[in-house]
Amino acid sequence: MLQVLGLDARTELVFRLVLEEPGLRLHEIVTRLGQDEQQVRAALDRLAELCLLDSHHDTDSEHAGPVFHAVDPAAGLPYFLSHREAELVKEQRQLEAAREIVSTLAVGGAQEKGRRFDVIRRLEGVDAVRERLVELAELARVECLSVLPGAARTPDTLATSRRLGRQTLERGVRVRSLYQASFRNDPNTLRYVNWLGELGAQSRTLPTLPITMVVVDNEVAVVPLDPDDGRAGALELRSAGAVAVARSLFESLWTSATPVGPEPPRDTNGLTAQEDELLALQAKGHTDATAARLLGISLRTVRRMNAALATRMNARSRFQAGAEAARRGWI
Incomplete structure (x- = not known):
């Protein structure tokens, strides 16, 4: 079903699991699917980039690590598809x-x-x-x-x-x-x-x-x-x-x-052309590594830009940042 979005079979399995059983942690997903932890992490990152996954830390639990929830595809995909x-x-x-x-x-x-x-x-x-x-x-x-x-x-x-x-x-x-x-x-x-x-x-x-x-x-x-x-x-x-x-x-x-000027100009939203392009690339499903290669910058710079943008939008997660950027008309 989700192959048209560039998801492989393993990533789709992870999505279906967290959709059916919201509130799972990383170790629980690994156990239920019997998959390698690094592969599950990669699948979770991919789902987050597509705004199909959200996470938060449950401070009331004794277990460490975030809790994962699938996002309704009908809510998470429209801006990506456009x-x-x-x-x-x-x-x-x-x-x-x-x-x-x-x-x-x-x-x-x-x-x-x-x-x-x-x-x-x-x-x-x-x-x-x-x-x-x-x-x-x-x-x-x-x-x-x-x-x-x-x-x-x-x-x-x-x-x-x-x-x-x-x-x-x-x-x-x-x-x-x-x-x-x-x-x-x-x-x-x-x-x-x-x-x-x-x-x-x-x-x-x-x-x-x-x-x-x-x-x-x-x-x-x-x-x-x-x-x-x-x-x-x-x-x-x-x-x-x-x-x-x-x-x-x-x-x-x-x-x-x-x-070219002394400093890169910003648009009416306060974004540089590079920041605007980074948001567009991520909305299209590109990973941080791919975005870094296309923009000609380091992976560390991409992550620093993401953190700065999230701070400006008061976003606590990648999904929230994507939704807020869409709400503001940045993407």
């Missing part, structure tokens, strides 16, 4: 954009079979990609657009970027860069972005970014061979259609991004 629907719409749009890129590459490959190297160039490995990006930056005449997921940049990368950034801007080239909001956690990267802004570059942030990408002079786009493995290399694309799609994706992200 955000899941919105996420599916977003994923569908991204899929359509990716399909358009693939279609463009296929058509370009068929039309330019005799001159394939001129349209698509494969860059093998990190070093080849880095060297080619340096060359493209040095050759740029009009504009450099960059999408840069992740947080900290290495000292060597920052040193090279400072030299190229100064030279590029001094030539009158327009530089616009999209960073993941988590870059603020690294002082060296933060200083670099602010320094670049003083020279005239424009920078904005989003809590999450879909892919690493560079577009130069509206003539060439560089995208990774594998978005999940930057070491694999990249593709240098020169077909007009592929570059137009890459440019369109950048502009779409740029429009919704937040300009």
